[in-house]
Amino acid sequence: MDLTDLRVFRTVVEAGGVTRASQRLHRVQSNVTTRIKKLEEDLGVALFEREGKRMRLTSAGTTLVSFADEMLTLAERARDAVQEKTPHGLLRLGAMESTAAVRLPGPLTALHGRYPDLNVELRTGASRPLIQQVLSGELDAALVAGAVSDPRLETLPTFHERLVIVANASHPPIARAADVKTRAILAFRAGCHYRQRIEDWFQRDGVPIERIVEVASYHAILGCAAAGMGVALTPQSVLDAYTERAQLSVHELDPEMRDVLTLLVWRKDVSRVKIMALADLLGPSTVAAEVRLEPVAEESRAS
Template sequence: MTAPLDIDQLHTFITIVDTGSFTRAADRVFKTQSAVSMQMRRLEERIGKQLFAKDGRGIRLTSEGEKLLNYARRIIRLNNEAIAAFDDNRLEGTLRIGTPDDYADRYMPEIIGRFAKTHPNVELYIVCEPSEDLAEKLSRGELDIALVTHHPKVRVSDVVRTEPLCWVGSANHPLRDDAPVPLAVGRRDCQWRQLAVAALDATGREHQVLFTSWSSTVLAAAVLAGMAVSVLPESALRTGMKILNQSDGFPPLPPVQIGIMKRPGAPTSLINAISNHITACLDNITPAAVDDDMDADVKTFPRVARLRAGNMPGW
């Protein structure tokens, strides 16, 4: 019988990846650095592959390490869910969660589904509004936690995901080269809108805002109908959309960062539980599926980066 993977080794492996070093990981998991190194040697022996390679003075994951990371996160998450399912001291209460509706559409189904299985006695109250409005609701005590676009000059949040911000158009309706770029974007205070307009202005390309809404469903409908171009995070792309790049006359945009904001004084156990679920679910989000008959450059998405800090503007 094949020996199972060791949960503790997998946890240490993930911690090394998240902290970026064996030394910091050792502090996080309360082990000596030599003990952490020994765990990784045993894990590599169990897998039969090298997981880390030297990168200057640091380390990086090998391709086999990247492959294991995805499985490791899923195994640890399922392990935690199994333990929580038999916990006699289950969490109870109400959690008020805020998120922009584009994040709700892409991220919340998995977050809510997994959280409800683990904590069936917790009632979730979901509010979908722009990040700026959610931050105000948190400050007034109307929400407990919010998933927002990180914007350090405006609000403080803990970054849990970083990914490309893309220009998108319809895969089935080509743009006219002799007309201003028709835009479907958020309200005037939307940072993505400001980034898009500033980028087009910088290149001297004419544009016109045709659709304004903070509803991602409305903006996506305009794009899919071939009526406008918009900007979306990579993971929010939908079937029928095409990424527009520099060869199409669209300048590169800075990446978008997603952060968590918490209400001071909110129930710690509930907040920690939902925060862990959000982080774990966002770790496993992959780019949305696209049509098989789309161009090669549309089907191939850039690798999503997952960072822990930065100063990127957002919605």
């Protein structure tokens, strides 16, 4: 079996068809189809049942998936073992907005100083979309929140975050969701782990959320909270860097809701050299560079 054929096979399975697989692999559809047929001929079995443009895995195809993952992972590890160990080229990294703003400046500066031939392309987003981008190969690795159980991914704990509820400075104490005066939450788009956690907090107390105001940055979230537009769930590390903290009230959560671990995730079957270069500089003891979040402009607070 050819490793390239196995990669094409696995991509077709993950993408759900030849058309999307060809886009991910940057190959013409006929080449992808030829590779699948060649693999089937080599194995002497049909891997897909074809119904028009639809393709479904046969029992043999289902069996091959796990073996393909293991073989491709082993091949990448063998490549890492024999190739030069100095990281270079491009590392496509995803991170949550809070992690990128507060946790990464120090490690990325150190990474550049240690490996000047390694360039980092940083993309921010919510945890769920970032994980999907790692799985599809759009990102080499990502820093995400919450548990990750996909067997195709490796994970490494990096940062421990303590979450707090923030509201405007005059808001009375908040011990549970029922204490929130304005039943609006300020959050990123769906797919954000912190947004899901505050939604679960309201639901656990049986308190309906009147509306969700979606914003694009923590600058805007904290500014809108200060203006009394709603409440938000934010890492303490982000709040500590905010220069207008006096305009906010901070409310503690119970341990079940407040503690969250940030994980570095990457595919098991990709080269680890560049990822491990970054991983060596991450962790609970990492001291991030001093970052101050400036107050949001008035027009952002009103948005």
